[in-house]
Amino acid sequence: MTSSIPLALTIAGTDPTGGAGIQADLKTFQEREVYGMSVITSVVAQNTLGVQDVHHIPLSFIEQQIKSVFEDVAPHAVKTGMIATPEMMDIIADSLKRASLPYVLDPVMVAKSGHVLMEASSQKIIQNTLVPLATIVTPNIPEAEILVNFKINNLDDAQKAARVLVEELGAQAAVVKGGHLRGEAIDVLYHEDSFYTFPTARRNTKHTHGTGCTFSAVITAELAKQRSIVEAVSTAKKYITDAIQFPLNIGHGNGPTNHWGHRLKDTPSKREENEHV
Ligand SMILES: Nc1ncnc2c1ncn2[C@@H]1O[C@H](COP(=O)(O)OP(=O)(O)OP(=O)(O)O)[C@@H](O)[C@H]1O
Numbered sequence: 001m002t003s004s005i006p007l008a009l010t011i012a013g014t015d016p017t018g019g020a021g022i023q024a025d026l027k028t029f030q031e032r033e034v035y036g037m038s039v040i041t042s043v044v045a046q047n048t049l050g051v052q053d054v055h056h057i058p059l060s061f062i063e064q065q066i067k068s069v070f071e072d073v074a075p076h077a078v079k080t081g082m083i084a085t086p087e088m089m090d091i092i093a094d095s096l097k098r099a100s101l102p103y104v105l106d107p108v109m110v111a112k113s114g115h116v117l118m119e120a121s122s123q124k125i126i127q128n129t130l131v132p133l134a135t136i137v138t139p140n141i142p143e144a145e146i147l148v149n150f151k152i153n154n155l156d157d158a159q160k161a162a163r164v165l166v167e168e169l170g171a172q173a174a175v176v177k178g179g180h181l182r183g184e185a186i187d188v189l190y191h192e193d194s195f196y197t198f199p200t201a202r203r204n205t206k207h208t209h210g211t212g213c214t215f216s217a218v219i220t221a222e223l224a225k226q227r228s229i230v231e232a233v234s235t236a237k238k239y240i241t242d243a244i245q246f247p248l249n250i251g252h253g254n255g256p257t258n259h260w261g262h263r264l265k266d267t268p269s270k271r272e273e274n275e276h277v
């Protein structure tokens with residue numbers, strides 16, 4: 001049965017403290033009023049201080065989870081986050097080819113804490129198997145540098161990288177996120193021969209754990225609602241800016257963003273409280 005409710009699926013790793021990975025994706029889907037579903041690739045013991053351990057789910061079990069979802073509740077859009085090994089990439093690519101639906105690829109490679117979440121041997125595989133299937137690929141600067149094989153030092157380089165991801169590596173669209181550059185936090189989208197830039201003031205905060213997961217989850221939710229790519233990225237940028245703007249101050253390290261931040265921006269007392277942080 002096809003549902004009129006927008007349905008989104010995330011295929012990714014976990015964060016038991018709820019700031020990144022599957023947990024961030026599901027919170028984001030809910031806030032965007034999209035029914036969220038999840039397939040787990042790796043269970044990650046992590047918190048705001050870093051990654052303590054990782055347990056990969058066996059391949060056949062990842063495959064079975066995907067099958068269980070698609071046999072019953074076919075999503076309208078899917079995203080992938082942490083996919084640690086080339087073998088996982090292959091089976092996920094096969095499932096995506098069969099499903100043929102909007103696909104958001106967040107090429108998660110290294111956690112902000114520095115822990116490697118994707119084996120080095122997967123980096124070439126992701127380029128050849130998953131990037132060409134992506135409706136949109138959403139790398140941060142270090143991930144984009146690995147995918148396009150040149151350094152990104154400024155906005156021009158980020159634009160060049162976004163274009164290479166589309167024209168040479170085969171994604172339909174690419175947004176290179178500017179969280180790791182200096183100055184304003186500017187994201188660069190390349191889609192259908194045009195560039196779009198999404199700037200915001202950079203907020204001086206350590207609470208940015210899971211920003212990339214949250215950003216790509218919004219894009220997925222909006223594509224599930226059949227919004228255009230440009231609209232989806234624009235909504236994602238506004239949502240993540242609000243999520244960073246109203247920090248929760250949770251944990252002893254780099255804390256999570258506030259997934260209900262967008263609901264607080266119209267609350268004057270909350271806005272003032274956070275204006276000078
Ligand atoms: N300090 C900041 N102030 C404002 N916006 C930010 C800041 N840091 C990141 N962003 C925005 O958050 C989004 C995610 O960007 P970022 O480059 O941090 O992704 P990421 O490194 O993949 O995130 P993560 O690995 O934590 O999931 C982008 O829209 C970026 O512009």
Ligand SMILES: Cc1ncc(COP(=O)(O)O)c(N)n1
Binds near residue numbers: 012
């Ligand atoms: C399961 C999973 N997926 C993605 C990230 C990246 O988020 P961050 O770079 O903020 O640590 C993470 N830490 N864990």
